[in-house]
Amino acid sequence: MLLKDKFFEVLHEERITANDAVYLCGIKPDCDVYNGHFPGKPVSPGVCNIEMIKECTEMLTGKDLVIDTIKQCRLTAVASPAVCPKVDVKVSVAASEDGQSYAVVASIADGETSYMELKGTFKIK
Amino acid sequence: MLYQNDELFKLMPQRDPIVMVDKIIDAEGDVAHTGLSVKAGNYFIEEDGRMAEPGLIEHIAQSASAFKGHKALVAGEPLPIGYIGEVKKFHCYVRPAVGDELLTTICLGAEVNGVTLMTGETRCGDTLVADTQMKIFVE
Numbered sequence: 568m569l570l571k572d573k574f575f576e577v578l579h580e581e582r583i584t585a586n587d588a589v590y591l592c593g594i595k596p597d598c599d600v601y602n603g604h605f606p607g608k609p610v611s612p613g614v615c616n617i618e619m620i621k622e623c624t625e626m627l628t629g630k631d632l633v634i635d636t637i638k639q640c641r642l643t644a645v646a647s648p649a650v651c652p653k654v655d656v657k658v659s660v661a662a663s664e665d666g667q668s669y670a671v672v673a674s675i676a677d678g679e680t681s682y683m684e685l686k687g688t689f690k691i692k
Numbered sequence: 693m694l695y696q697n698d699e700l701f702k703l704m705p706q707r708d709p710i711v712m713v714d715k716i717i718d719a720e721g722d723v724a725h726t727g728l729s730v731k732a733g734n735y736f737i738e739e740d741g742r743m744a745e746p747g748l749i750e751h752i753a754q755s756a757s758a759f760k761g762h763k764a765l766v767a768g769e770p771l772p773i774g775y776i777g778e779v780k781k782f783h784c785y786v787r788p789a790v791g792d793e794l795l796t797t798i799c800l801g802a803e804v805n806g807v808t809l810m811t812g813e814t815r816c817g818d819t820l821v822a823d824t825q826m827k828i829f830v831e
Contacts, residue, residue, distance in 0.1 A: 569736065569738055569744050599709055600709065600710055600735070602707065602708065602709060603706055603707035603708050603709055603710040603711065604706055604707075604710045605705045605706065605707070605773070606705075606707050610775075612710060612750065613753075613775070613776040613779075614746035614747070614749050614750040614753070614776070615746070617746045617749065617779075618736075618744060618746040621744075621745075621746070633745060633784065633787065634745040634746070634782075634784055635783070635784060636781075636782060636783050636784075637749075637779050637780075637781075637782035637824075638780070638781065639778065639779070639780050640778065640779040640780075640782075641777070641778050642775070642776050642777055642778065642779075645775060687782075
């Protein structure tokens, strides 16, 4: 995985069903991405949050995945290690009939704030 | 070629290790062509030597950000800092590999209340790599 234990770490995993889980993730302030995004003003890149959702979905399904489509991904608040040091990454999957992909609904939020809502299709690599 | 490598830094705030556009080839009206040489040290290269899909989204977003920076520079306006507000209808057809030359077409749409609608399409040679719609918020 590209960003696990670099951009984020999983602090707790709550499996609700075989197809639903919530990952409590710590956003690591020492990640090198903040050297460039942005110098002197650390903001978590939205695309790193998308990758974090993908990697949590890989943990839930036990498969290596590729994002095939994102139907819609709304970035609803600016995230940073200072603003949201811990977030809940909530993932729900539904396997396709041929078993080669998953319809994914996911969100990133903490207590009061939603940072990301994503709907898409992830393919098995 | 309008801008290459470090010349882009006057158009956009992103710096290493997350610089995901390295050229603006041309820009006219609301359409620009940008590019990225995919190198081994790229932030989004996975173990198999191919780029993770969010890297393509970032490439398209930074292409639009640099294009808007170019427009601001030409107009003598301050450099905008853009954030992705929404990604819609993104499709990744193939994950680029190290050594690939990505070529991207950015079409900026209407700007309403600081939100710009845009579309981006990335190719490598004759192969369609990814396309998407996006909303970019400008601070």
